[in-house]
Amino acid sequence: MPNDPCDAAADDSAGPAQDAAGRARRISMQRRGPLLVEGPVEIELEDGSTVRSDRFRVALCTCRRSRRYPWCDTSHRRKA
Amino acid sequence: MNDHLRGPLLPPSRGPLSAAVTSYLRGTGPLPRPADAAAADPYGDDLQLALYLCYELHYRGFAGVPPEAEWDPELLGVRAALEQRFGSALRADTPVHDSxxxxxxxxxxxxxxxxxxxxxxxxxxxxxxxxxxxxxxxxxxxxxxxxxxxxxxxxxxxxxxxxxxxxxxxxxxxxxxxxxxxxxxxxxxxxxxxxxxxxxxxxxxxxxxxxxxxxxxxxxxxxxxxxxxxxxxxxxxxxxxxxxxxxxxxxxxxxxxxxxxxxxxxxxxxxxxxxxxxxxxxxxxxxxxxxxxxxxxxxxxxxxxxxxxxxxxxxxxxxxxxxxxxxxxxxxxxxxxxxxxxxxxxxxxxxx
CATH class of the missing domain: 1.20.910.10 (Heme oxygenase-like)
Structure with missing residues (x-):
């Protein structure tokens, strides 16, 4: 299971949320597109409120156009 | 127990291919000949339903159809003919990108x-x-x-x-x-x-x-x-x-x-x-x-x-x-x- 801490030792590319081995959490960045963060996550917004997701991975909006902010809703896509 | 009596009902057929597959699944008639599949409209109701019935046996099956029908070699032969017709039409008709x-x-x-x-x-x-x-x-x-x-x-x-x-x-x-x-x-x-x-x-x-x-x-x-x-x-x-x-x-x-x-x-x-x-x-x-x-x-x-x-x-x-x-x-x-x-x-x- 993607969130199972037992996977931590066997996998050094993308790991579980609870990193018992003390490994840093991996975040994937792209020039155009969301930040990809291993879930579950809890995110504190500017107004002090928090939102959470326990999805195995979450996509965080970086273009600020998302109507589901802070989650990506693919609004960064090029329009044509 | 009696698992094969539950499940979705077989739908009404939409032409000779789907009618033959349906009656074969009910145990009341012969399968279509593979040549019938080769002549059918690859996107039409009849072929698509006949193929859908064959595939559905791999998901939930149908009420009254024994589970062994999933691996019936003759039925698989018909399925292959239907797939061949559908698949080759798709290969011919789909506009594909270069990369x-x-x-x-x-x-x-x-x-x-x-x-x-x-x-x-x-x-x-x-x-x-x-x-x-x-x-x-x-x-x-x-x-x-x-x-x-x-x-x-x-x-x-x-x-x-x-x-x-x-x-x-x-x-x-x-x-x-x-x-x-x-x-x-x-x-x-x-x-x-x-x-x-x-x-x-x-x-x-x-x-x-x-x-x-x-x-x-x-x-x-x-x-x-x-x-x-x-x-x-x-x-x-x-x-x-x-x-x-x-x-x-x-x-x-x-x-x-x-x-x-x-x-x-x-x-x-x-x-x-x-x-x-x-x-x-x-x-x-x-x-x-x-x-x-x-x-x-x-x-x-x-x-x-x-x-x-x-x-x-x-x-x-x-x-x-x-x-x-x-x-x-x-x-x-x-x-x-x-x-x-x-x-x-x-x-x-x-x-x-």
């Missing part, structure tokens, strides 16, 4: 003025359109992500791990009540539709059967694992913006909280899935088997091709003020402000 990058890039551009079904439903869809849309789509959504699970043993390493992670999310992350197929049943309940698996098979036009048959074809053949991955990428990449429009349509028409939630969930879920499928599943598969790139492109483009045909069918019928289904839906149970629509809906002609 995977081009195929993916085309999916990642959002049209400023879209003309698809979700654009129509978002802008002017009425409750009866949404009910028809959900009834048609239920053929897939009530087994959402099932055909894609078949690809797992055919993948390795990064592609497999990522595909399994996305499937885990599709299946509710370990919680039955969050399973996407279950969320769709909740949506159907909001729309006063029957949530029984297979209930709208007879109502669904050939264009929808072809969409589902494509997934089963890709899922059941290891040879087509690249196409399955391409198909899955197409679904995940196009889902998020489409789901946003469908969620708007559900909100605007007051369809209900579960109806909104199904599409809201897909806006954010598929924004993630899209990334994972492109970078990890496709990326991982190409690392292992770079020669599969053209198959991935075919999977993407064949899906687009069949989805466009389905979209045209729905919009053409709705544009003419007619039902897009083969058999009209029963009216919603409770009297509602939509009563005049319901009345009109009831009067719509049966078309097939």
């Amino acid at each position: 995977l990058d081009q195929a993916l890039a085309a999916l990642l551009v959002e049209p400023v003025e879209g003309t698809g079904v979700s654009h129509f439903l978002s802008a002017e869809g009425e409750l009866w359109h949404l009910r028809e849309y959900a009834a048609v789509r239920s053929l897939y959504h009530l087994k959402e992500a099932d055909p894609h699970a078949w690809v797992l043993p055919r993948l390795w390493g990064r592609a497999k791990a990522a595909m399994a992670a996305v499937e885990y999310d599709e299946f509710g992350g370990g919680r039955a009540e969050r399973m996407h197929a279950r969320l769709f049943a909740d949506l159907m309940r909001d729309l006063d539709l029957d949530t029984v698996y297979g209930r709208y098979l007879d109502a669904a036009p050939a264009e929808m059967l072809a969409v589902v048959n494509l997934m089963s074809l890709f899922g059941l053949h290891r040879e087509l694992r690249g196409a399955l991955v391409g198909h899955f990428a197409e679904v995940e990449i196009t889902s998020s913006p489409g789901s946003r429009r469908l969620a708007e349509a559900m909100r605007r028409t007051g369809a209900g909280p579960a109806a909104e939630f199904f599409y809201d969930e897909h806006v954010t879920a598929d924004a993630v899935h899209e990334q994972v499928v492109r970078h990890e599943v496709i990326g991982g598969l190409l690392e292992e088997e770079p020669e599969l790139a053209p198959d991935i492109v075919f999977g993407i483009d064949a899906t687009e091709y069949l989805e466009e045909r389905l979209g045209r069918r729905l919009l053409d019928r709705w544009g003419a003020g007619r039902s897009a289904l083969r058999t009209p839906l029963a009216a919603p149970e409770q009297p509602s402000p939509e009563a005049p629509e319901t009345h009109r809906h009831r009067q719509m002609s049966h078309t097939s």
Whole structure:
């Protein structure tokens, strides 16, 4: 299971949320597109409120156009 | 016990091929000859239903059909002839991109003025359109992500791990009540539709059967694992913006909280899935088997091709003020402000 801490030792590319081995959490960045963060996550917004997701991975909006902010809703896509 | 007596009912046939397959499954008649399949309209109601019946034996089967029918060698022979007809037509008719990058890039551009079904439903869809849309789509959504699970043993390493992670999310992350197929049943309940698996098979036009048959074809053949991955990428990449429009349509028409939630969930879920499928599943598969790139492109483009045909069918019928289904839906149970629509809906002609 993607969130199972037992996977931590066997996998050094993308790991579980609870990193018992003390490994840093991996975040994937792209020039155009969301930040990809291993879930579950809890995110504190500017107004002090928090939102959470326990999805195995979450996509965080970086273009600020998302109507589901802070989650990506693919609004960064090029329009044509 | 008596497992084979439960399950969906066999639907009425739509021509000689589907009639023969149906009577063979009931044990009352011979199979069609493979040559009959070779002469049939590859996208028509008859061939598509015959193929759908063959494939359904790998999912839930039908009431009264013994489970061994799934691996009946003669039936598999007929299935192969039907697949050959459908598959070769798709190879001939699908406009394919020159490269995977081009195929993916085309999916990642959002049209400023879209003309698809979700654009129509978002802008002017009425409750009866949404009910028809959900009834048609239920053929897939009530087994959402099932055909894609078949690809797992055919993948390795990064592609497999990522595909399994996305499937885990599709299946509710370990919680039955969050399973996407279950969320769709909740949506159907909001729309006063029957949530029984297979209930709208007879109502669904050939264009929808072809969409589902494509997934089963890709899922059941290891040879087509690249196409399955391409198909899955197409679904995940196009889902998020489409789901946003469908969620708007559900909100605007007051369809209900579960109806909104199904599409809201897909806006954010598929924004993630899209990334994972492109970078990890496709990326991982190409690392292992770079020669599969053209198959991935075919999977993407064949899906687009069949989805466009389905979209045209729905919009053409709705544009003419007619039902897009083969058999009209029963009216919603409770009297509602939509009563005049319901009345009109009831009067719509049966078309097939």
